[in-house]
Amino acid sequence: MEKILENLKKNNMQPYFVQTKQEAMELLKTLIQPGQTVSCGGSVTLDQLGVLPFLRNGAYTFLDRYAPGLTQEETADLFRKVFFADVYLASANAITEAGEIYNVDGNGNRVAAILFGPKSVILIVGKNKIVPDLKAAAQRVKAIAAPLNCKRLGCKTYCAETGSCISLQNPDAQMAAGCASDTRICCAYTVLSHQRIKNRIKVIIVNEDLGY
Numbered sequence: 326m327e328k329i330l331e332n333l334k335k336n337n338m339q340p341y342f343v344q345t346k347q348e349a350m351e352l353l354k355t356l357i358q359p360g361q362t363v364s365c366g367g368s369v370t371l372d373q374l375g376v377l378p379f380l381r382n383g384a385y386t387f388l389d390r391y392a393p394g395l396t397q398e399e400t401a402d403l404f405r406k407v408f409f410a411d412v413y414l415a416s417a418n419a420i421t422e423a424g425e426i427y428n429v430d431g432n433g434n435r436v437a438a439i440l441f442g443p444k445s446v447i448l449i450v451g452k453n454k455i456v457p458d459l460k461a462a463a464q465r466v467k468a469i470a471a472p473l474n475c476k477r478l479g480c481k482t483y484c485a486e487t488g489s490c491i492s493l494q495n496p497d498a499q500m501a502a503g504c505a506s507d508t509r510i511c512c513a514y515t516v517l518s519h520q521r522i523k524n525r526i527k528v529i530i531v532n533e534d535l536g537y
C-alpha cells in the first residue's frame with residue numbers, strides 16, 4: 326500500500342488511505358467546502374458510502390443526475406454543467422501499483438469530468454480495485470466490473486448473460502475489444518498517469534472491498 330500511495334504522489338495525485346467507509350466519509354467532508362458546486366459519477370462505491378444523501382444535505386450546490394423528473398435532455402445538460410463544478414466525486418475501475426487510475430465508461434460523462442473540468446476530483450476506491458498493472462486493470466474490468474455493472478443496469482450484453490466479456494474468449498484480443506451491443510458500457514478507456522495539475526486528483530483508498 327505504501328508503494329501505491331507513494332506512486333500516486335509521484336504522479337501528482339494526492340493520496341489518502343483510510344480503514345473504513347466511515348473514515349472515508351469523514352475525510353470527504355474536509356475536502357468539500359460548504360457552498361461549493363459538486364457532482365458525481367454513477368458509482369456503487371459512492372452508494373455504499375452514502376455519498377448521495379450527504380451531497381443532498383443542502384450545504385452544497387449539488388448537480389444531481391438522479392434528481393426526480395429530469396428529462397434526457399436535462400440530464401445531458403447537467404453532464405455539461407459538471408465541467409464547471411468545484412468538485413467531482415467518483416470511484417475508479419482499478420488502481421495499479423504504479424499509481425495509475427484506470428476507468429472504462431459507456432456514456433463517457435464520468436471519465437470526461439475526471440479528465441478535465443471540475444477543479445477538484447475525489448476518487449474513492451476500495452482495496453479490491455488494486456491491481457498489479459494496466460493489463461490486470463483491463464482484465465479486471467472485463468471479468469468483474471463490466472459484467473456486474475451490466476447486470477445491475479439491465480444492459481443486454483454478452484457479459485451480463487455469461488459473467489465475462491466476449492473478448493476474453495480470444496487470448497490475443499486487445500484492450501478495447503468487446504461486444505457490439507447497443508448497450509455496451511465499455512466505450513471509452515482512460516488511464517490517469519502523471520498529472521500536470523498537482524493534486525487536482527485526490528484518491529481515497531479504503532481498506533475495505535467496495536463496489537465492483
Ligand code: SF4
Pocket residue numbers: 466467471472475482483484485489490491492502503504505506508509510511
Ligand atoms: S465489451 Fe461488451 S461484453 Fe465486453 S465487458 Fe464491455 S459490455 Fe461486457
